[in-house]
Amino acid sequence: MQGDTGVVVIGAGMGGLAAALGLAAKGVRVTVVEAGDLPGGKARGVPTPGGLADTGPTVLTMRHVLDAIFAECGTRTEDELTLIPLPRLARHFWPDGAMLDLFTDFDANVEAIEAAFGAKEAAAFRRFDKVTRGMWEAFNEPVIAAPKPSLGRIIAATLARPKLWPALRPGLSMLDLLNAHFNDPRLVQLFGRYATYVGGRPAQTPAVLSLIWQAEVQGVWAIAEGMHGVAAALARVAERMGVQFHYNSRAKRIVRKEGRVTAVEIENGTSIPCSGCVFNGDPGALRDGLLGDAARASMEDTKRPEPSLSAWVWAFGAKPRGVELAHHNVFFTADPELEFGPIGVGRMPEEPTLYICAQDREMGTELPEWERFEIIMNGPAGHQPFPQEESQCRARTFPILESMGLTFEPEPEGPALTTPALLSRRFPGSQGAIYGGSPEGTLATFQRPLARTDLKGLYLAGGGTHPGAGVPMALTSGRHAAQALTSDRISAAK
Known part of the structure; x- marks a missing residue:
């Protein structure tokens, strides 16, 4: 067994964090390399006058998955986070x-x-x-x-x-x-x-x-620390267990020698020896050769799926007026065809349905002067930026909400908007999709990549792999990757 060189996890999203914790709990030495400056992947927080607002997933379901991860590491969810049942x-x-x-x-x-x-x-x-x-x-x-x-x-x-x-x-x-x-x-x-x-x-x-x-x-929980706080808590526990994190460190190549993974090269020229690697990113990045020829070859037998939906996302602080909001809110269009019809041909919805997370509502505390909000308008993946995209998105968001009685003071500025094109740049290989491969089609569930790949020592985690999109699913994928890797290490040692 080549356990003395440890394991490298590429990406500190939910799946990568779960994999790192599962491996560390089994005594494996783990190094996490993350291109960004914080853990979380798509679960990010952006500064607002009211504090960090989520600009990614906002709904936590299937809490038992998170509980099991913390329990395996000798702690409890309630000791690491403040969860409020809704x-x-x-x-x-x-x-x-x-x-x-x-x-x-x-x-x-x-x-x-x-x-x-x-x-x-x-x-x-x-x-x-x-x-x-x-x-x-x-x-x-x-x-x-x-x-x-x-x-x-x-x-x-x-x-x-x-x-x-x-x-x-x-x-x-x-x-x-x-x-x-x-x-x-x-x-x-x-x-x-x-x-x-x-x-x-x-x-x-x-x-x-x-x-x-x-x-x-079966249950939805709000998180006082925000969804990005879940990632921070997982990373904090991982550090306590000896996991080393290297932020602002983009992986350049997964190195293969004698048919198996032996190292991960970083863009700064560093090479980290390892006996295994968990890739927590979009599988499309491997198919596109962004992590080298060995990683690309490992995906040759897997079909590239159509991308899932993307989104335009506003994350901001403001003072709302009019409608009494809950924590989670949906403002429906009168005609779904004016939403899904344009999306189906790669365009921004003409009359979208808008989801709003009012992050400070129903938390059992007094509302602050400046509340934090996330507004999601679904859109197509693969979208390229076009002139006046922000103004069009604004015109299809805030006037619609105002017509239904809701206004914000002030309305957010351009930097508060995340676009499909920005998501595509931030998450290579994703085409801007925020849920991995599309769930559309009878066999889509059975076509997602599994934890093991054809390259010995390379494993996958994240929303682009089985069992799919969503925080509990991504966490589950990380657990699957950790289980597969440790099982293979034990088999190799016999």
Whole structure:
């Protein structure tokens, strides 16, 4: 076993941090190299008058994944972070004045839907919730939690639930499933929004991904330190366990000798010897040869997926006026086709749906004078910057919100905007996609790269690998990478 040279993790995003912690907990010497100046990857914070505002993921679900990582390292989530359970999942607004809160409590949801949309739609919700709960129970263990999706276990789980079969027909989209349950198009919009949580469009995303609703209804937590604070806490624990971090250090090449990884070269000329490497970046960077020929060859047998959605993201501090916001808020367009139609042909939405995280709301503390906000407008990946992009994005964000009763004083300036093109530059190989490969298509779930690659000693972690996008999924991918690497080291030592 070549354990004396340790392991290098490239990238201090959620997947890389989870991999580093999993390896350190097994006694492996770990070095993390990160191109940026802080850990977190897409989970970044930007300065505002009210403090750091998130400009990346904002929703923490499946807390048990985070709990397990900290527990393996001899600590507890509550000792490292301040998590606040949110009984209200989100507040939803429509241009016609309708508003709906959804909760973690099933009966509260039935009551809220009946009050807003009538008894028939409440009954439809009951049926939809039951179907998606069955999907979650059938697919969680054999797909989401497993290092490799197990087709046999999936078949066994679905055969045991014949009532699920109509919802699992090949080619059935999330939009098809929702239209079969709900009559009110606003509820179709709402639950179809979960496709965008993994970077897809409702009409093209497989119906089975409606199970995302169950991941959220099981619990959502706000984080006093922000989502970027989760990355900071993971890195802090890793340092306590002896993991070495090198920031502002971009990896240049993964070195292969005698058929396996032996070192990682940094752009400053440093070479770090290692017996293994975990790459926490978009797999597209390896396919494009950005980490050298050996890493590129390791991906030759994997298909390059279509990229998921990207986004224009505002992160800023301001004083809101008008609408009473919750922590998580969605302002829907009146016509989804004016959002997803342009996105499908690579353009900015004409009339977008806008997600707003009001980071200081529902935290159990008095609201500050300057609140922190993140506004996300979904868009296509692969987008190139164009003249007046900022002004167009502003015109399709703040006037729409003002028409629905919400204003900000002051409105953010240009530096507060992250664009798809900026994301593409910041995360090489991603094409600006923020959820890895697209979830659209029947087999998309089974086509993501797994932790092991064809190059001995090279492993993958992050939202572009199995099990996919989202903070708990990226963390899970890091755990899978650490487990695969330690297992292979043990086998090599025998």
